[in-house]
């Protein structure tokens with residue numbers, strides 16, 4: 196299949212959760228608190244896509260398939276867009292576009308603050324996700340994109356703090372994230388024992 200068709204197909208799949216949520220909003224089937232439902236849907240998909248992005252390298256290593264690496268950047272970018280949508284829902288519907296109220300909410304609640312920090316870490320990754328930036332930054336591109344690790348950790352902690360009652364879901368996401376980070380450790384150690392500056396972009 197041509198690469199461009201493959202990319203369009205992947206974007207088509209990545210947009211489905213957003214479409215599904217918008218249709219639910221129009222039909223009035225998001226429950227008694229549609230704003231909360233929008234916040235939860237956008238936040239959970241941002242986190243799921245972050246974890247999927249992190250799963251692509253180990254999946255490629257275990258299976259030998261190439262396709263996980265070809266969709267990794269798209270998944271990361273989609274995670275950023277869902278997180279941005281989450282922030283927009285927060286600013287527009289939850290805080291009624293009142294910058295002072297939104298700012299108070301962010302600084303007064305450490306959970307919201309952690310989410311904001313996670314999104315701030317994802318911003319430079321989204322901006323530099325193009326081929327032009329990969330070329331321009333060289334080996335530093337890979338170093339910069341390691342910011343996805345603290346961003347995912349902050350996002351998972353944010354989820355844990357925000358969830359109202361049942362902590363099981365954040366714990367499951369936290370466990371998956373821990374596995375995805377731990378499987379990278381041996382590679383990190385090997386890299387540490389090599390001469391710096393010999394990293395390649397996969």
Ligand code: HEM
Pocket residue numbers: 230231234235237238239240241242278281282285301307309310311312313314317350351353354357358359
């Ligand atoms: C990578 C970034 C982020 C991720 C992955 C994320 C993820 C999540 C998730 C999964 C929830 C649902 C919790 C539940 O089930 O109740 C949530 C809730 C929430 N998030 Fe985020 N979030 C992120 C960034 C942000 C930002 C930037 C803000 C605002 C500045 C924010 C504000 C909130 C608020 C206020 C809630 C509570 C919603 C409610 O229950 O009414 N988050 N977030």
